[in-house]
Amino acid sequence: METKPDGxxxxxxxxxxxxxxxxxxxxxxxxxxxPACRIKKNTSATVIEDDGQLVSIVNVADPRAAVQLIRGFHxxxxxxxxxxxxxxxxxxxxxxxxxxxxxxxxxxxxxPAVILDRVGPITVTGRVGGAELAPETYxxxxxxxxxxxxxxxxxxxxxxxxxxxxxxAIPPSNKDARELAIIVRTIGLTPK
Amino acid sequence: xxxxxxxxxxxxxxxxAPAVCLALxxxxxxxxxxxxxxxxxxxPLDVHNxxxxxxxxxxxxxxxxxxxxxxxxxxxxxxxxxxMNALPxxxxxxxxxxANLTLAALIGERLIGSRAAGVLAAVLWTAxxxxxxxxxxAVTYTEVLCALCILLAFYARLRWLExxxxxxxxxxxxxxxxxFGALEIIVMYPCIALLHALCMDRQRGEQGTSPDGQGxxxxxxxxxxxxxxxxxxxxxLPLFIPAVIFTAVHFFxxxxxxxxxxxxxxxxxxxxxxxxxxSWAMAPILIGDPLGGWRLLGLIFAPLTGAALLVFxxxxxxxxxxxxxxxxxxxxxxxxxxxxxLPDHTTDYYLTIPVLGLAWLAxxxxxxxxxxxxxxxxxxxxxxxxxxxxxxLVxxxxxxSIHEIDVATAWIYxxxxxxxxxxxxxxxxxxxxxxxxxxxxxxxxELFQIGFQDNPFRLxxxxxxxxxxxxxxxxxxxxxLGGLAQFIITPAKALDLIDRGKARVLAVSAxxxxxxxxxxxxxxxxTAKSSGNFVDVGDPIYAAQxxxxxFSPEGGVRWMPxxxxxxxxxxxxxxxxxxxxxxxxVSASGPMRLIFSGNGLEIGSAVMNNANDRFSxxxxxxxxxxxxxxxxxxIHASKTVQFPGDGRDLSVIFGTFSIR
Numbered sequence: 001m002e003t004k005p006d007g008x009x010x011x012x013x014x015x016x017x018x019x020x021x022x023x024x025x026x027x028x029x030x031x032x033x034x035p036a037c038r039i040k041k042n043t044s045a046t047v048i049e050d051d052g053q054l055v056s057i058v059n060v061a062d063p064r065a066a067v068q069l070i071r072g073f074h075x076x077x078x079x080x081x082x083x084x085x086x087x088x089x090x091x092x093x094x095x096x097x098x099x100x101x102x103x104x105x106x107x108x109x110x111x112p113a114v115i116l117d118r119v120g121p122i123t124v125t126g127r128v129g130g131a132e133l134a135p136e137t138y139x140x141x142x143x144x145x146x147x148x149x150x151x152x153x154x155x156x157x158x159x160x161x162x163x164x165x166x167x168x169a170i171p172p173s174n175k176d177a178r179e180l181a182i183i184v185r186t187i188g189l190t191p192k
Numbered sequence: 193x194x195x196x197x198x199x200x201x202x203x204x205x206x207x208x209a210p211a212v213c214l215a216l217x218x219x220x221x222x223x224x225x226x227x228x229x230x231x232x233x234x235x236p237l238d239v240h241n242x243x244x245x246x247x248x249x250x251x252x253x254x255x256x257x258x259x260x261x262x263x264x265x266x267x268x269x270x271x272x273x274x275x276m277n278a279l280p281x282x283x284x285x286x287x288x289x290x291a292n293l294t295l296a297a298l299i300g301e302r303l304i305g306s307r308a309a310g311v312l313a314a315v316l317w318t319a320x321x322x323x324x325x326x327x328x329x330a331v332t333y334t335e336v337l338c339a340l341c342i343l344l345a346f347y348a349r350l351r352w353l354e355x356x357x358x359x360x361x362x363x364x365x366x367x368x369x370x371x372f373g374a375l376e377i378i379v380m381y382p383c384i385a386l387l388h389a390l391c392m393d394r395q396r397g398e399q400g401t402s403p404d405g406q407g408x409x410x411x412x413x414x415x416x417x418x419x420x421x422x423x424x425x426x427x428x429l430p431l432f433i434p435a436v437i438f439t440a441v442h443f444f445x446x447x448x449x450x451x452x453x454x455x456x457x458x459x460x461x462x463x464x465x466x467x468x469x470x471s472w473a474m475a476p477i478l479i480g481d482p483l484g485g486w487r488l489l490g491l492i493f494a495p496l497t498g499a500a501l502l503v504f505x506x507x508x509x510x511x512x513x514x515x516x517x518x519x520x521x522x523x524x525x526x527x528x529x530x531x532x533x534l535p536d537h538t539t540d541y542y543l544t545i546p547v548l549g550l551a552w553l554a555x556x557x558x559x560x561x562x563x564x565x566x567x568x569x570x571x572x573x574x575x576x577x578x579x580x581x582x583x584x585l586v587x588x589x590x591x592x593s594i595h596e597i598d599v600a601t602a603w604i605y606x607x608x609x610x611x612x613x614x615x616x617x618x619x620x621x622x623x624x625x626x627x628x629x630x631x632x633x634x635x636x637x638e639l640f641q642i643g644f645q646d647n648p649f650r651l652x653x654x655x656x657x658x659x660x661x662x663x664x665x666x667x668x669x670x671x672x673l674g675g676l677a678q679f680i681i682t683p684a685k686a687l688d689l690i691d692r693g694k695a696r697v698l699a700v701s702a703x704x705x706x707x708x709x710x711x712x713x714x715x716x717x718x719t720a721k722s723s724g725n726f727v728d729v730g731d732p733i734y735a736a737q738x739x740x741x742x743f744s745p746e747g748g749v750r751w752m753p754x755x756x757x758x759x760x761x762x763x764x765x766x767x768x769x770x771x772x773x774x775x776x777x778v779s780a781s782g783p784m785r786l787i788f789s790g791n792g793l794e795i796g797s798a799v800m801n802n803a804n805d806r807f808s809x810x811x812x813x814x815x816x817x818x819x820x821x822x823x824x825x826x827i828h829a830s831k832t833v834q835f836p837g838d839g840r841d842l843s844v845i846f847g848t849f850s851i852r
Contacts, residue, residue: 047617047698052710063701066634067708068715071662075636076702085666091715159718177637177668 054093054159056103057188068092070161074178081110085179086169090162094155095191102152103189105133106145107164110183113141119168124182127163129154149192162187205307209293209314213286213327216319216594219601220286220328224278224608228331230648232267233276237650239268255454256446261373262334276615276651278608281330288336289327293318295343296548302350303516304556306563313548313555316589320551321596322472322543328604334375335544341371342381342527342545349385353392368431372438377530377545379439382431387522389425391515454537461535468538469528473547474498475592486595493588500585501550504557516556523549558582607642610702614639617705619652621696628693629656631686633708634700637667645673660697660712661686661719682736683719684761690716725765726850727758749773749845754832758825758849765851766818768825770809772846774800778833784843785830790814790823800844813851825849 050064058065060073060082072088095103105126115122116139124146126133133148146164154160169181225233239245249264257263266284274280293314300310317323326335345367352360371378475494505517527546531538561578618630630649649657658681659667669676681689689695690713697712698705727734730748739757742750749772768788778784779800788795788811796811817823829843 047620047705047707049707050699050709050711052714054711054714063634063699063704063706064708064711066699066701067660067697067712069634069663070660070715070719071665074666075638079702089662089719091718093714157718158714161718178666 054091056093056095056190057186058090058092059186060184068159072164073184074180081183081185083178083180084164084166084182084184086167086181087163087165088181088184089164090187091159092162092187092189093158094160095189097191098150098155098189099152101192103150103155104147104192105150105162106147106186106188106190107184108143108145108186110143110185111138111141112183115168115170115180115182116141118170122182123167125165125167127165128160150189155189160189202307205311206294206297206314208311209297209318210290212315213289213293213318216597217286217324217327217601219605221279221282223282223328223601223605224612225276225281225330225643225648226604226608226611227329227643227646229329230643230646230651232263232331233271234647234651235264235268236272252446256442257376258446259334259374261370262337262375263331265373266333266337267330278330281333282328285327285330285333285336288333288340289318289323292336292339292343295340295347296551299343299347299350300552300555302354303519303552304559306556306559309552309555309559311555312558313551316554316586317548317551319590319593319597320473320543320547321593321600322540322547324597324600324604325539325541326544328601332541335541338371338375338378339545339548341367341374341378342384343548345371345381346384346388349388369434372434376438376442377527379435380526380530382428382435383526384523385428385431386425387519387526389428391519454534456533457535458533459535462532465532465535465538466528469532469543469546470494470498472540473524473543473550475589486592489588489592493585493592497554497585497589500581501553501557504560505553508556508560517553520549520553520556523552525549554586558586607638610639610700611642611648613703614698614700614705615648615652617698618649618654618657621698621707622652622654625693625696629658629689629695630654631658631660631681631689631695631697631712632700633660633663633697633712635659635663635667639700640667640669644679645670656695658686658695661716677732677735680732680735682734683716685736687713687716725760725852726848727760728848729758729846743840743842749847751840751842751845752827752829753841754843755826755828757827760823760825760849760851765823766813767852768795768809768811768813769848769850769852770807770811770846771848772807772844774802774805774807774844777835778842778844779805781831781833786844787828787830789826789828790817791820792826793817795825823851 054068055062055065058068060066060069061076061080068091069082070089070091072085074083074085076082105128107124107126109124111122121137121139123135123137125135126146126148128150131151131154133150136146138144166181169179170176172179235248238248248268249260250258252258270281270284296317297307297310297314300313301307302310304310326332345364348360348363348367351357352364368378368381371381471490471494474497475490505521508517524546527549528542531542561575561582614632621630622628635644644657649655657679659676659679661681661683664676664680667676686695686697690697690709695709696707697709699708699712727737728748729738729742729750730745732745737759739759741753741756743753744750768790770788774784779802784800785797786800787797788809790813793814793816795813795817796809798807798809800807813823827846832841832843834841
């Protein structure tokens with residue numbers, strides 16, 4: 001078989017070109033995939049067991065205390081706060097001595113301007129053990145608190161559920177399927 | 193004619209689109225499973241013998257689909273070999289997609305007569321937001337594989353038309369028939385082939401009278417004397433036979449589940465659905481979503497891009513390649529037709545294959561604006577304007593699409609990773625505590641929606657998974673997938689399972705899972721104490737506290753037959769409170785007596801005398817019941833009635849029971 005005079009050179013050139021192209025593609029792929037190095041992997045599935053202790057002051061951002069947010073809370077936002085529905089319930093551990101002298105309940109909340117603009121002043125009412133706590137009406141947007149003294153008689157046991165109700169909320173809509181009432185950061189019982 | 197260039201250099205051209213794809217979809221290899229993936233990942237669990245294998249491969253499901261290759265075989269093989277490792281699924285999808293991009297560029301080169309236009313079209317195609325899901329969601333591999341079948345069949349057709357070689361004809365048929373195992377829209381392939389043949393025939397006719405020496409044409413096969421036998425439109429008719437048979441079987445022989453999402457509707461909504469898809473194809477698909485400036489970008493540039501493509505098509509129409517724009521637009525329309533009658537299920541990934549037609553047109557228009565021959569008919573000013581317009585439109589399209597792809601892939605990555613962490617934690621928990629039920633606290637709407645209703649837990653051998661009592665409120669579920677009922681558990685039942693070591697409670701947060709069984713027991717003990725003393729019989733959440741005889745809830749209440757029971761919990765309760773309603777029809781035939789007893793001891797009775805009487809009853813509990821932690825309330829009615837057309841024996845309607 002006759003070989004073209006420049007056949008060897010062509011073959012070498014072709015190999016060189018293939019190598020260059022492969023290298024270029026590999027380089028492009030590496031550059032393209034470079035951001036992957038920055039990808040933030042969530043933790044693996046190591047399951048930590050709790051210490052069995054309820055807390056008296058629930059920070060809604062604390063994953064260990066999430067189980068004490070019994071109902072009426074939406075997902076955590078900005079790692080610090082949660083929207084609530086009109087009715088929400090939290091379980092708190094009475095602080096030491098509360099069964100004798102009672103405790104002080106404080107719900108740290110934010111009344112968003114969007115709520116006030118839509119529904120007007122809103123009233124928050126608490127309830128514990130069937131007894132209703134005095135309501136409080138909020139007519140200004142911003143941070144606030146709902147604070148009440150809780151009698152010792154309502155604070156027996158390892159956990160006490162506190163029910164809260166807000167008289168108005170933005171109902172679910174096509175834009176947001178959630179019922180939105182107020183924003184809550186912490187709910188806690190402190191000794192008197 | 194297509195210029196002959198060194199094969200290696202030519203190959204380099206075709207690596208551009210895959211490289212761009214990798215750059216845009218760099219998160220794809222890290223994205224995990226979601227939603228329907230979990231149903232299909234469970235296919236190997238259903239195969240125990242040959243009969244099962246036949247069943248999982250060929251028996252139609254849901255909307256009557258039998259996607260043997262793209263769903264059944266794909267998931268059976270990959271899930272059996274790689275289990276819950278998503279990377280091989282992604283690599284397979286990406287490799288198939290690279291083949292699609294190469295075929296798209298090769299076909300574009302032949303249709304338009306410009307390699308650059310073909311490659312540009314492939315780049316624009318892979319930069320379209322419509323392809324996000326097919327590349328990062330295993331269940332939509334159907335689109336990727338179907339695209340391969342259609343493109344390979346069509347490319348083989350073009351090669352057959354060029355060369356007349358029988359091998360290409362066989363390849364076309366093989367790819368076409370394989371497409372029936374990928375996705376139903378393969379039935380439109382004969383229409384594509386027919387459209388191409390019609391355009392080609394017409395073009396040949398025009399070539400005889402109006403020579404136009406610019407580039408190549410639809411008929412890339414050279415002079416008409418070299419035409420392959422059967423290349424006229426009549427030659428495409430045999431392709432319709434499998435499509436007609438498939439369509440007839442699909443519509444007339446395969447039963448389908450009823451559901452709003454997939455109900456076909458050929459009505460006044462068709463034009464709106466079509467325009468919706470057109471706008472999604474032209475600009476960032478999230479147009480209409482609250483993306484602020486990006487939404488505005490989409491609103492402005494979708495119509496501008498559409499108008500520019502139409503102007504280009506009209507400008508090209510009188511020329512020799514005048515029917516190529518018709519074919520490109522026809523590709524888009526024909527492949528979209530099967531999904532247009534689904535107004536309640538418009539979804540971006542349905543555009544994956546159709547949008548390639550517009551990408552070819554766009555690639556061609558850009559090359560025309562920038563090439564001397566392409567813009568030969570324009571004045572200098574017109575050429576400058578065409579180039580400026582092409583740059584602006586491409587920049588807007590790419591900016592919006594790249595942003596959209598980035599946002600979408602980031603969102604999918606984060607959410608699929610959340611459910612990965614949760615499921616691996618569930619797996620770890622049931623390995624340490626075999627046979628336990630799992631109660632999940634902290635599940636929000638987004639986590640729930642990413643796959644709870646597709647039962648991913650069975651893939652880890654977990655039979656019972658519940659949402660922590662109370663947290664199910666605010667979660668929206670799809671009723672056609674079973675709703676929330678399977679995830680609901682009462683505080684009393686959850687506590688009972690925990691106390692017997694039959695359940696573990698896991699708290700889910702953004703990036704970790706904590707076993708909170710012990711602390712949860714303390715909370716549930718308090719909750720059960722306070723909430724177990726109340727039952728709203730019309731609310732399904734309390735179903736576990738109701739006896740078997742109650743009728744199904746209707747509008748938030750329940751009818752009771754002659755007798756029924758309700759279980760209540762409450763250590764310090766001293767009285768029973770009952771609310772309900774006695775309709776006029778019941779009391780019309782005389783008074784009805786209701787007798788209440790608890791744990792076999794009579795509590796009291798009441799007589800319903802008045803028509804449409806809303807009653808609210810209160811009875812002091814007998815001393816023997818005070819202090820009992822669990823009381824089963826029995827109710828007996830002295831008579832029942834039947835309504836015409838309703839065979840049930842009905843007494844009264846109850847609302848709530850409570851002891852306090």
